[in-house]
Amino acid sequence: MKDLVIVGAGGFARETAAAATAAGWQVLGFVDDDPALHGTTRSELPVLGGVDSVTDLDAAVVVCVGNPRNYTARRSIVERLDLPAARYATVVHPAAELGAGSLVGPGTVLLAGTVLTADVTVGSHVAVMPHAVLTHDDKVADHVTIASGVRLGGSATVRAGAYLGSGALIREGVTVGERALVGMGSVVLHDIPPGEVWAGNPARPLRRKLS
Template identity: 40%
Template sequence: MAEQDGRDGRDDNTGVLVVVGAGGFGREVLDVVDAVNAAAAGNGSAAPWTVAGVVDDSPSEQNLALLADREVAHLGGVQDLVDGLAGTRPTHYTVGIGSPRVRRAVAERLDVAGLRPATLVHPSVTRGFDVRVGEGSVLCAGVRLTTHVRLGRHVHLNLNATVGHDTVVGDYVSVNPLASVSGDCVLEDEVLVGVAGVVLNQVRVGRGSTVGGSACVVKDVPPGVVVKGIPAR
């Protein structure tokens, strides 16, 4: 996991933002951006983010219509963003794609292109003492983090997910809605915990493994496997 500095991402966590992904999570990320900007306005501060638009290599007609409905432009594909989008001058990107491996691949292309990852934390998120959030992470509404939690880069914590004390979450991990990761756990890089999945305390989930929706993980999971059910196996 990348070294974290104790803040949300970097000091320059503000600018012109492009969201990658026109699908459901990409548009939920836009909701997080809207909430972050609205909270700043409520505090009398300038909005941290100007949304330039969304890139998606193959958006469905339905997703394009849903973007148009909220007056967000589709700017082309990821390569268009890498090449530089005329007129928009984006400074930051966020990858609104749930798949950890796809998210890593996209983020690595955009890092090389010189764009910076935005770190997006919904104003309703609560956290305890000494919680560190890696850059590029997206924390949706209702997320609860307790004490001494470490999140890597490009972590997605979806709606109402919880992460308990002293847990270490690696890079490109996705924790889906309502999932609960207990204390003293380790989620290695590129783990996905499905909707309402439970990881019991002191358990390690190996790199790239998937925990199925509503599973209960009671013992360590090796890398690169899918586990499901109660107890998960």
Template identity: 40%
Template sequence: MSELILISASGLAREVLAMVRSSGQYDIVGLLDDDKELAGVTVDGAPVLGGIDDAVKFIHAFLLVCMSSGRRRQAVVERLARLGLQESRYATAIDPSVQYPEGCRVGRGSILLRNVTLTAGVTLGAHVVAMPSVTFSHDDDVADFATFAAGVSLGGGVRIGRAACLGMHSSVRDRTSVGDYASVGMGAAVLSNVPDGETWVGVPAHENDVQVFAQDNH
């Protein structure tokens, strides 16, 4: 059985721990986290072995970045790449309940939790996180580091940008897109394209004017 180290002692890491142990996909060696107060602590039976940069010491273990933020996952992967870690070092964790037919692709470093569904011709990039009961319909194309909270539903032919974040039970209409680093609020219904970097909320979803105003005056 291949060894696995989880990066970040987060809630997501605990969910991955439970999933991997129940499925027997990997042998969990431990976790890495930069919080010095966690050094030597045990999280759900898995020891915190050191900081993130210590990943280079575990040459025989696969890695999985368990941070809920796509931007933070991207920063860690880029940081470890500068230390010489290649993309081939990352595992992929898929719950046995996931519907994953032939013709769909899931990139390295991705995490798909219970009851995620991929219907046909779905492409998920690297380091994508999908929480329970997310639905990807036919021909959806998801870029690296995107994050889907529980219950998100995408129509067919949807495009999701790099490190985009979709809130719990939000939905996206067929053949529309959510841009790079964009966010969709909890329960929002996206009926038109969300531009890069914007936050949209509501039903139907629209730009969050309050947040934009706050950013403009930051």
């Protein structure tokens, strides 16, 4: 057993706790900046204290925060903690499949049913929700969120901090720009510039992000 502390105590954090336990980690609990949670339990695990307390704990760390309304939060916390890469766990559910030549960075979580077919590169602190499929030669940069049921065609690129909503389909060879957001169920046939919000079938730009 390897000791693990999870930053955050929301839904993704609890899903990661279940995946980590299945993968052989000993999850010590959560840390969260909401003082109302301190001393309580979530999914039968304790909330140990604030986020900064991980620096005093002898355990690996994974940051599991963020949602479509604030999907840059994970990157902000990683930068705030400023921990060495060796402190971060890579959590891969036993029901995920990693094909030959695929690489996954520290701090990344692959939940159950995720498939990386062949020669896929996934960066650091990436969140991949259940049943996402990344096909040959895809490249996913740091701090990306890939929601459940997303499909990436071959040789697609997702730049740092982007968010792909549930069920989004990304055509082969397409690039999703840094911090862009793709709405759930969208079919992306063309490159998306950095910081833009796209949705629909076929996906079209809705607006630039305000922050």
